[in-house]
Amino acid sequence: MTEMTIKKRRPKNLDLPTIRLPLPGILSILHRVSGAALFLLLPFLLWLLQSSLASSESFAGVRGVVGHPLVKIILLGLIWFYMHHFCAGIRYLLLDMDKGVDLEAARLSSKIVFAVSIALTLIIGAKVLW
Amino acid sequence: MVNRLLVGAHYGLKDWIIQRATAIIMALYTVIFLVVVGAVGPASFEAWRGIFANGFMKFASFLFFVSVFYHAWIGVRDIWMDYIKPAGLRLAMMILTVAVLVGYTGWAVQILWRM
Numbered sequence: 001m002t003e004m005t006i007k008k009r010r011p012k013n014l015d016l017p018t019i020r021l022p023l024p025g026i027l028s029i030l031h032r033v034s035g036a037a038l039f040l041l042l043p044f045l046l047w048l049l050q051s052s053l054a055s056s057e058s059f060a061g062v063r064g065v066v067g068h069p070l071v072k073i074i075l076l077g078l079i080w081f082y083m084h085h086f087c088a089g090i091r092y093l094l095l096d097m098d099k100g101v102d103l104e105a106a107r108l109s110s111k112i113v114f115a116v117s118i119a120l121t122l123i124i125g126a127k128v129l130w
Numbered sequence: 131m132v133n134r135l136l137v138g139a140h141y142g143l144k145d146w147i148i149q150r151a152t153a154i155i156m157a158l159y160t161v162i163f164l165v166v167v168g169a170v171g172p173a174s175f176e177a178w179r180g181i182f183a184n185g186f187m188k189f190a191s192f193l194f195f196v197s198v199f200y201h202a203w204i205g206v207r208d209i210w211m212d213y214i215k216p217a218g219l220r221l222a223m224m225i226l227t228v229a230v231l232v233g234y235t236g237w238a239v240q241i242l243w244r245m
Contacts, residue, residue: 035205042202042234050241053182059175086160089153096150124164 024110031088034081041078066129076125083117083124149204152197159194179245188242195238199231 013019021029048065051058065071091109094100100109166187172178181187206227214220 032205032209035202036209039202039206042198042230046234046237046241050237053179053241053245056175059178086157090157093150093153127168 022107023114024106027084027088027091027110027113030084031092034085037081038078038085045078072129075129076121079124079128080117080121083120084113087113087117087120145204149201152201155197156194156201159190159197162190163194182242183245192238192242195242196235199235199238203227203231 048062052062053059066075091100091113094109095106100106166181170177170181172181182191207224210220210223210227214223
């Protein structure tokens with residue numbers, strides 16, 4: 001009974017082109033996409049670590065692979081995914097603790113997540129890859 | 131309140147907490163790792179290897195990997211539960227996910243302790 005009345009009162013908007021995902025929503029789906037991508041790339045990352053630690057020859061080999069422009073771009077994307085997942089994750093931990101749950105604060109914190117994660121990606125990318 | 135059937139004694143609280151606990155471990159390790167790499171500046175093989183030869187970093191790195199794998203299990207499981215509806219396929223994907231993650235754990239041990 002109560003379920004029915006709640007359902008009836010819900011507003012419906014199925015005109016999809018008029019719906020724009022707000023920034024916290026984009027952050028959220030990127031959190032999932034980045035997590036899935038990092039999971040899929042785990043064997044590549046473990047292989048990189050293994051080769052870089054095994055011997056000085058394989059270390060030089062890894063430097064060669066990482067020096068390739070295409071690999072650099074992939075790694076830069078990977079660093080961004082990691083940093084986005086990291087920063088967005090900290091935001092979620094704060095939301096769990098009831099901090100910044102108001103609309104304005106949540107929007108502001110999602111902007112901060114994008115700014116900080118992109119800045120960290122550029123700094124780390126510049127230090128490690130170039 | 132939402133009317134729903136509750137089946138079994140597992141409501142996901144344990145996974146919810148582990149997801150967050152592993153997140154905190156990974157976040158701390160990320161900061162430590164970046165500081166160590168920034169301080170050592172591992173341009174050479176010896177310097178890079180030296181980071182992981184250190185007993186504390188070996189322990190912390192292993193803890194990090196175990197956290198990554200458990201955290202990945204919960205996240206990937208959530209993705210399968212959201213998007214894969216046929217129960218058989220979903221179960222197969224979950225088993226495959228656990229299998230690769232257990233394998234990665236062994237691989238990580240080998241990488242860290244073989245040196």
